[in-house]
Amino acid sequence: MKSLPTLLGGIEAGGTKFNCALGVAPDQILERASFATTTPADTLEAVHRFFQHAQTRHGTLSALGIACFGPVDLDPSSPTYGFITNTPKAHWSNTDILGGLTDRLGVPAAFDTDVNGSALGEGTLGAARGLDDYLYVTIGTGIGAGVVANGRPIKGAMHPEVGHLLVPRDAERDPFPGACPFHGDCIEGLAAGPALEKRWGQKAETFSPDHPAWELQAEYLATLCWNLTVTYSPQRIILGGGVMGQAHLFPRIHEHFQRIRQGYPCGRAASTAHTYIVPPGLAGRSGEAGALLMARAALPASHTASAAM
C-alpha cells in the first residue's frame, strides 16, 4: 500500500503581498497564489480560503511554514509569540499572524521572519548551499536580513533589524533627509523602495539604468554590505527583494564595496566582491522554498520519514 505524500503549506508574508504555496517539496509545488497585503482580516481570510480550497483538490495539509515581515515576536515563551509587533505598516501592528492562521487550519506551524525563511531557502537550495555563515538581505518595501552564523539563524533578544543601521550620508550630495518614520536616514530610510520614490518623485522601477538614483543607491548598498561584513564576517551576502531586480546594480555595488574596503582584510570571501555579493540563486522563490522547508521542520515526528526531500 502506497502512502499519500505529505502536503506542506508555505506562506511568505510580505509587506506588499502574501505568497502562498502548497506542495510536497520546494521543487514540487502543486498550487500557488498571491494576495495583496491590505488589512489583516482581509489578507488572512484570503490565505485561509486558498489553503481550504487547495486541500479539497490535493488532500489534507500536514504542516505550515510562515515567513513573515516584521518586526515579529519569535520568542515561543512570549504571550505575543507569532505576532507582528510595532510596525510602521498601517493596520498590521500587534497582529497575531501565527494564531490567525493555525486556529483555522488546525496544523502544526513554524514561524520566523520573512528574511530567515529566504535565508533558509537559499542555504538549502540556492546561492548559499554549503555555507555556514551568510546573509540574505532584502531591499524592497523595507530592508532586512536573515543572518546565518555557525550554521544557525541569529535571533537573539528579538531578531536582527539591519534596515535600521545608521550609515554616513553626505547632505550636500544627498539632501534627502530619509523616509524612516523612526530614524529618518537609517539605511532603510535612504535605500528601500519607498525612500527612492520619495527622494526622486517617481517609482524606482520607472528609472532608466543611467538615472543618477542608481549610482547613489549602489553606494548606500555597498556601505550596507560593508557594515554587514565587519559585523558578521560572512562567507557570502545575497541581495534580493524588489529593488535588486535592477541587475545593473551589482557591478556598481562591487566597485563601491572595494573602494570602501580599502584593502582591509575581511577573509578570502570578501576580497572577491563579485562572488561575495550576489543575487539569490532561487530568483523570486527563496521565501517560498524557505517557508516549505520550515513547514517540513514543523511536521510531527510520525510524518518526517515520508516527507524527506
Added chain:
Amino acid sequence: MKSLPTLLGGIEAGGTKFNCALGVAPDQILERASFATTTPADTLEAVHRFFQHAQTRHGTLSALGIACFGPVDLDPSSPTYGFITNTPKAHWSNTDILGGLTDRLGVPAAFDTDVNGSALGEGTLGAARGLDDYLYVTIGTGIGAGVVANGRPIKGAMHPEVGHLLVPRDAERDPFPGACPFHGDCIEGLAAGPALEKRWGQKAETFSPDHPAWELQAEYLATLCWNLTVTYSPQRIILGGGVMGQAHLFPRIHEHFQRIRQGYPCGRAASTAHTYIVPPGLAGRSGEAGALLMARAALPASHTASAAM
C-alpha cells in the same frame, strides 16, 4: 595519593600590552605579569621567559590560551592559522603568535581574538553569565567586539571587526576626519583612544569629566551600540577597554541610545538601557579569565577531569 593541580597559562595579547597569567582557575591565579607590546621578538621573548620562570616555581604548564589583538587568522586549516595578519600596528603584521609561543613552551594551545577571550570570561563569570546572545566590546587602542550568538562566538570567514563600522558624522559639529589609516572616519577612527588624542591634541585620560570630548564620545558609542543592536539583537552589550574607565560615559551613552532608538522595538533587553549597556563584571580581568578558560578547553582529554573549575 593526591594529584598535582593542572596548571593553565593565559595570555591576553593586546595592542598596548601582553597580560600573562599562570593559574589553576580564573579565580586561582598563582602568578601574573604584563609586558609592553613593542616588537614581536622582544614581547614574545618576555612572555616566554615569564612562563619558563613561573614553571620553575609552580610546576609544569598543561595548556595555554591566547586571546590576541587582530586581525588574526582563526582558520585552523589555513597556513597562517594563529597569525596576526594585516594590522596597522607597526611591526606586528604577519606575525605567527601561536607558533611563536607554542613552539617553545611545547603545550597544547587555544587561539582566538582578544575580544572573544573577554566575551568568554564575561559569559562564564562576569556580566553576561547565563546569556546566549551578548557582546563584549572594547574601546581602547582600537575598537573590537567578541560576539556570542546562540551561545557560540561568531567567527565566520574571518571574525567580526566592528571597529570598522561606518557611522554618521556631522562634519560641522565634528570636523575631525578620523584617524583610521584604512577608512578615516569609521567608528574606530572616530572613537578609539588614538582618535580622541588626535582630535583634541591631548591624551583622553587627561580630560576632565566635563570636557566636550565626552558628550561627542557618548554619542558615537551610542550609535555604535545601536548598530550592534540592530545587527545582532543581543541580550546585553558589555563595554570595556581603556576608554570605558571613564564611568561617567555610561549614563550619557544610555541617554543617547534611547534618543536614537526612538521607541523602535528591539526586544525587552534593549528597552532598559542601563541594564543593557553595562561595564564588564570582571573589571580589568575579563581577558585573563577568558584566556584561562580557553586554556582549559585546550587540555588533552586526560586532564579535563582534574581541571574542572
